[in-house]
Amino acid sequence: MTLHRRGLLAASLALPAIARAQGAWTPDRPVTVTVPFAAGGPTDVLARLVSEGMARDLGQAVVVENVTGAGGTIAAAKVANARPDGTTLLFHHIGHASAATLYRKLPYDVLGSFAPLGLASDAAMTVVSRPDFAAADLAGVLAAMRKEGDRLTIAHSGLGAANHLCGMLLQHAAGTALTPVVFRGSAPAITELMAGRIDLFCDQATNTAPFLREARIKGYAVTLRQRVPGLDLPTTQEAGAPGIEMSTWHGLYAPKATPAEARARLSAALRAALREERLLARFAELVTAPASQERATEAYHTQFLAAEVARWRPIIQAAGQYAD
Known part of the structure; x- marks a missing residue:
């Protein structure tokens, strides 16, 4: 290895330490993003795209782990009980909100066991x-x-x-x-x-x-308020049924006790990933919209999740369809 390459390697390894010394949190080991569904499915594909962008912004590896079963609740429980150090995250969709009513007994609290870091997408x-x-x-x-x-x-x-x-x-x-x-x-x-x-x-x-x-x-x-490019279909509102409105949204979560500085840095990395041209192009191919920079924040996501839990509760109760 040349002296020049050794110098570059030493400098890159020193970056996390420098960042910590300056008060900015940086993960000191790879970050694991837990996906509740099988590899190759829509949620997995989106999670991998977001994780790749976050890795570039964090300067640390971000790996996806698929933990399937029970409608996503096994993966959610694993993250809820993980060490809250910012290196174990959950990438989940709208089912995270509905689980609060759909499952009579959960080993975690949908609103109380997680720190929402930001929304990632809407389909x-x-x-x-x-x-x-x-x-x-x-x-x-x-x-x-x-x-x-x-x-x-x-x-x-x-x-x-x-x-x-x-x-x-x-x-x-x-x-x-x-x-x-x-x-x-x-x-x-x-x-x-x-x-x-x-x-x-x-x-x-x-x-x-x-x-x-x-x-x-x-x-x-x-079922959105705006039409989807490439599909010659009206919105439900245009079709006279505004109550049939929803999206398959995805969001990123950390365990509840994750330190504020870690949450803020991970949320910033999510927003950085959602600005990347390569991600935007791939999302468009998947007929999926990236979350806006405002929606990809801790504050917005926290309020949004609570509203979604409240919204789906009476609909699920009226249907009487519960999971064990």
């Missing part, structure tokens, strides 16, 4: 059907649901999944209950939808967009 949900479903628009879908009730089927991929929550929201708006059909993921549900064996589905645009563009399934609306 629109889409209301879709089998290709030959008779309804011409969302109003027609809701009318058919009210008329047919449990003679219609609606897919989801497990209690607490974003598509399960969206389906509950749709049924809540219609004031009726359909027959649920549970699949192991969105892909098999969409396959059955295309084949005409399932009537309705409410899933992320990330998953449905390719099939909507090819007219292999029928689309009615997106």
Whole structure:
């Protein structure tokens, strides 16, 4: 190794120590981002993109660990009980908020066991059907649901999944209950939808967009307040059903007792990652919007999480669908 390279290596190794001496927290070992779902799925892909950007900003490795099971609650419990030193984080979606009501007994407190560091992304949900479903628009879908009730089927991929929550929201708006059909993921549900064996589905645009563009399934609306580029679908508000509004949002969390300086530094690294051009380009491909810099903050995320817990409680209670 040349003297020049030795000098560069020594300088890079000294950076964390210098930062600590100046009062800025820096992780002294790799940061683990725990993802509650399987590798390759939408949450995992987003977590890896965010983690790569955070690693560049922190100057420290950020690795993703997939801890699956029980709708994300196993991973959440692991992080809630981890050493609060800023090196074990949770990357979770909307299911973190709904778990507060959906699960009768949790080994942690959704609002009390974590320090929210910032939101990371928003993905629109889409209301879709089998290709030959008779309804011409969302109003027609809701009318058919009210008329047919449990003679219609609606897919989801497990209690607490974003598509399960969206389906509950749709049924809540219609004031009726359909027959649920549970699949192991969105892909098999969409396959059955295309084949005409399932009537309705409410899933992320990330998953449905390719099939909507090819007219292999029928689309009615997106569940955000603004339209999704590349999809010729109205918003639920434009379609006359403003109550059917939600996104599959993701956020980053640390254990509750994580020191303030560590939380602030990790939150700043999240915002830095969300500004990177490579991340923005990849998010666009995934039909997902990065969280704004305001939403990717501790303060905003903390208030938002509490509001989401409160919002989903009566919807889940009305549906009476609980997990053990």
